Amino acid sequence: MQQKTLVLYIVVALLATACGDAFLDVKPTDRFTNDNYWKTREHAEAALTATYAALLEDGLYGNNTPVMYETASPNAYNYNNSGGYNNLAQGVHDAANTSAINNAWRAAYLGIGRANTLLARIDGIAMDSALKVRFKAEAKFLRAVFYFPLWNLYNGAPLILDEPDFGKQAALPRNSAESLLTQILKDLDEAAPELPTTYGGTDKGRATRGAALAFKARVLLYAGRWAEAAAAAKAVIDSKVYTLYPDYRALFYLENEGNQEVIFDAQFKFPEFTHGLDMALDEFNTVAPLPTIVDDYYAKDGLPITTSPLYNPARPYDNRDPRLNATYTVIGSQYKGALVKEGQYPRTGYGQKKYTIYKDDIKPAVIQPSGQSELNYIILRFADVLLTYAEAQNEAAGPSQPVYDALHLVRLRAGMPDIPSGLSQADLRKEIRHERKIELAGEGLYFFDMRRWKTAETEMNGDIYNFKKQRIDTRRFNPQRDYYWPVPSVAIQENPGLEQNPAYGK
Missing domain, CATH: 1.25.40.900 (Serine Threonine Protein Phosphatase 5, Tetratricopeptide repeat)
Structure with missing residues (x-):
């Protein structure tokens, strides 16, 4: 799938340029449009792969987005307000001042539009019927993934199931969070039985039945629908398809991508589709772990450090849960072939290993330049x-x-x-x-x-x-306001019919 993505982005860009030409009386012959593109199986596959590529957008799983959420939690600190995550952490975000809020909304609808277009157009293609069913299932799974932040973060958004049509969709009101949740679960339920258990060859990285069930379990967990969430998770466990990778640290190594623990991941590839986590986590220390998360790791006897006899304040990182050293750099531990020194990670005293390509016992020949990391982000x-x-x-x-x-x-x-x-x-x-x-x-x-x-x-x-x-x-966190994000002001400017979440004004 990855080998095709560069070409497919070009295809999608061509399709996108055609969207604004609907008012013309002539049909362009020098570019793809929705009317002249959807002819072959290869066209459908290209459009589907471009739908997967939307996962790599800033605001979803690209541009360091998932790990940056750590800095809006008790786990980490973002010293330079990259992406506006400090605005979220400080409770000063609004509908206009935080790019993370704008990007998630924009990226979600980009992916939704691509999924909807494929679902609307693929029936017009003469191709293998079983493959067509699978492509539709993949698109429905992806649409559920794209609708997830609109449900979970914004508490509702316009529910669009047709291919993009600005004239008809520009003034749509927000649908309720419950409506979005119903559609997400419907898409996952329809996708799961039509998706294969595993793939092989160049199809590695596509959605599987296990991915649909695992994502359904996550959605239901977040919705507090406990029995249903347990049943969906149990179905994944009982499938016997996945097992835990034996080495927690190596689970996230570049050479171990797609191992038996990975159910679904966002696929990156150098040099076309990359992120900057190697620099953000290491050299820049943009995501700086806080002492609160470091102190939360138990001692090796399974007791908190406040009660364990194994804990020695003079050597605070000894005899701890092994996942501490597998996830974070602490003073005196080994990383990149050397001992971590005081001052090496200046923001909080700690750095993050997980989601960098660096190893503990190997000194890298070069430091990975910013924006050149290709380690996949594991979604499930x-x-x-x-x-x-x-x-x-x-x-x-x-x-x-x-x-x-x-x-x-x-x-x-x-x-x-x-x-x-x-x-x-x-x-x-x-x-x-x-x-x-x-x-x-x-x-x-x-x-x-x-x-x-x-x-x-x-x-x-x-x-x-x-x-x-x-x-x-x-x-600062205001429970009357901050459990949901505001609808981005740019979205309301484009569609004044969108109703703002009440705590953020009009």
Whole structure:
């Protein structure tokens, strides 16, 4: 799939240039239009691959977006307000001053438009019927992924299921969040049975049945529909298609992309489609981990550092959950073939290893230039599904052995002891949430977790400090406003019929 993307972007660009020519009385013959393009299987495949390429847009999974969400959570600090994530963290964002808010809305509709166009046009192509069914299923899966932030972040947006038509769609009002959720689940339910279990060859990276079920589980988890979320996650587990990669650190190595834990990822390729995480996480230290997340890692005996006899304040990083050193750089640890020194990561004292290409014991010949990283971002992985199942099943029915079994698999791979049995539902909830925070640290998901748990108003209000306990910033979160984003002002300018979320004015 990756080899074709450059050509396909050109195709999509040509199609896009034709959209504004509808008022002309002549039909252009020197470019593709929607009327003259959709002729062959290759055209359909090209358009579908371009729909996948929308995942790489800034605001979705491109331009460092997922990891930057860490800096709007208690896990990290963004010293230069890149993307406006400090505006989010400080609670000073509005409909106009934060590019992250604008980019997510824009990128979602870019992808939706591409998916809708394929679904509207593909039936006119004479091609293998089974392949046509699969292409439609892939497009529906992707449309669900693109609608997800419009439901989850903005609490509703125009629900568009037809191919782009500015004249008809420019004044559409916002649909409710519930309407978007219904459509997302409908698309996933229709896509899942038509998608293959696995692919081979150049089709690696496309949506599978497991991806549709895993994404459905995530959506239902975020919606608080516990029994349904547990059932969807259990279907992925019972499929026996995915297993945990044995080495947590190596799970994110470039050479291990697409391993048995990866269910679905955003596919990058140098030099056409890249991101800048190597520089942002390492040299620039733009995503600077905070002491709060470092201190949250338990000691190796499974106890918090506040109660574990293994914890030594004079050597605070010894005898800790191995995922600490696998995820972050701490003073005295090895990274890039050398020991990490004080001052090497000046913002908070820490850096992030996960989602860089660098290894602990190898000194890189060159530092990766900004914007030249091609490490795929893993959107869905099996550990997340196990934790989704554990949380949803505990919320739906309380503690049970299957919940413990799912947690134990994740902790066993990490080299951590089992969670004690016999916990109450509330105590097990606390351990599950902690396990999600640690297992998925550095991946941008905690930003969404604290919002759905409604803990952001506690976790994102107050001062933050570096490892020397020096204050570096103050966070603010207004629970009456900040659990949803504003509709971008540029979107309202283009469509005055869009109603702004009430807490952000008109």
